[in-house]
Amino acid sequence: VSTHAASPDLPDASPGDRHWLTDQERAAWLAMSAMMTKLPAALDQQLQRDCDLSLFEYMVLAMLSEAPQRTLRMNDLAALTSASPSRLSHVATRLENAGYLERRRCEGRGRSTNAVLTAQGYARIVEAAPGHVAEVRERFIDALSPQQLTTLIEIAGEVRKRLDPEGPWEAVG
Amino acid sequence: VSTHAASPDLPDASPGDRHWLTDQERAAWLAMSAMMTKLPAALDQQLQRDCDLSLFEYMVLAMLSEAPQRTLRMNDLAALTSASPSRLSHVATRLENAGYLERRRCEGRGRSTNAVLTAQGYARIVEAAPGHVAEVRERFIDALSPQQLTTLIEIAGEVRKRLDPEGPWEAVG
DNA sequence: CAAGATTGAACTATCAATCTTC
DNA sequence: GAAGATTGATAGTTCAATCTTG
Numbered sequence: 079v080s081t082h083a084a085s086p087d088l089p090d091a092s093p094g095d096r097h098w099l100t101d102q103e104r105a106a107w108l109a110m111s112a113m114m115t116k117l118p119a120a121l122d123q124q125l126q127r128d129c130d131l132s133l134f135e136y137m138v139l140a141m142l143s144e145a146p147q148r149t150l151r152m153n154d155l156a157a158l159t160s161a162s163p164s165r166l167s168h169v170a171t172r173l174e175n176a177g178y179l180e181r182r183r184c185e186g187r188g189r190s191t192n193a194v195l196t197a198q199g200y201a202r203i204v205e206a207a208p209g210h211v212a213e214v215r216e217r218f219i220d221a222l223s224p225q226q227l228t229t230l231i232e233i234a235g236e237v238r239k240r241l242d243p244e245g246p247w248e249a250v251g
Numbered sequence: 252v253s254t255h256a257a258s259p260d261l262p263d264a265s266p267g268d269r270h271w272l273t274d275q276e277r278a279a280w281l282a283m284s285a286m287m288t289k290l291p292a293a294l295d296q297q298l299q300r301d302c303d304l305s306l307f308e309y310m311v312l313a314m315l316s317e318a319p320q321r322t323l324r325m326n327d328l329a330a331l332t333s334a335s336p337s338r339l340s341h342v343a344t345r346l347e348n349a350g351y352l353e354r355r356r357c358e359g360r361g362r363s364t365n366a367v368l369t370a371q372g373y374a375r376i377v378e379a380a381p382g383h384v385a386e387v388r389e390r391f392i393d394a395l396s397p398q399q400l401t402t403l404i405e406i407a408g409e410v411r412k413r414l415d416p417e418g419p420w421e422a423v424g
Numbered sequence: 425c426a427a428g429a430t431t432g433a434a435c436t437a438t439c440a441a442t443c444t445t446c
Numbered sequence: 447g448a449a450g451a452t453t454g455a456t457a458g459t460t461c462a463a464t465c466t467t468g
Contacts, residue, residue: 109407234282
């Protein structure tokens with residue numbers, strides 16, 4: 079019992095068991111499940127080993143490095159990194175203590191906070207990027223054909239609609 | 252700087268910056284990244300809210316429920332759930348204390364340990380399954396066409412080759 | 425009082441070290 | 447001494463509560 083009925087060779091499988099997913103659906107889900115677990119783990123390991131950064135920390139610094147003025151509102155940064163406000167806030171505290179970013183209250187109209195990448199933070203991401211990108215290529219991108227990449231973009235788009243009832247602004251970055 | 256060059260409108264972008272990934276590759280990676288973060292989070296939430304189980308705990312119980320004798324060696328269970336031995340061991344301790352599984356030394360030749368699902372554990376997974384499967388359908392499976400599912404299985408297979416140098420035994424379960 | 429953001433407490437995962445068995 | 451498995455310490459995430467501003 080996970081996403082389908084118990085194995086038929088089990089003598090005491092519940093009689094009411096039905097197939098919840100077809101074989102194809104089940105295969106897709108299990109494959110996706112394994113990939114979602116192992117791919118981030120592999121990228122995390124490389125970053126920890128070579129750069130003493132987590133994948134999430136990398137994402138935060140990277141998104142800031144690409145933003146105009148290297149600045150983003152905490153709220154937007156959370157959305158770009160798919161993180162909860164709480165998670166981002168904790169990590170921002172660490173990154174701020176490390177000297178990689180600064181937080182400033184939005185002046186003028188002000189209930190929001192800006193995160194700004196420091197020069198040190200920019201140097202850090204520039205240093206870390208090549209190794210990370212190489213890992214993304216080796217473990218992910220280079221494993222796939224252009225057509226598979228295209229389909230994957232479609233797939234992720236469809237899934238996002240189911241996860242974010244509210245709108246995708248547009249392409250990120 | 253994340254997986255490609257810094258934005259062109261940045262006055263002080265490093266002159267040596269190059270495109271690390273093509274637009275398509277970058278889009279695929281960012282889309283995948285968001286999906287890998289949000290999909291497990293959504294499934295976790297449903298299970299926590301309705302069943303007081305984490306997604307990983309669910310997977311552990313589910314894999315056991317499908318195994319012959321509802322029994323698996325810890326090592327195999329770790330592989331099936333894409334977890335480190337350490338992670339599985341900690342969770343097994345919790346699940347054992349909750350009465351959902353038992354651990355027994357493999358008798359006869361014995362450096363390995365068996366995890367056995369209890370009747371209580373089986374009841375738990377049977378109870379949790381419908382809600383979980385409904386969520387998997389709503390957030391993932393039903394968003395995709397059969398063709399997309401097929402491609403996704405291929406994609407995950409290719410990526411797995413890059414992540415597990417060693418062999419995939421065969422279809423899981 | 426709602427939105428944006430942060431905090432502290434409880435929980436979970438990861439890493440290195442350990443223990444046992446072959 | 448290596449494989450299978452576990453443990454304890456450390457680090458990170460989540461949840462609920464809080465604080466501030468419009």
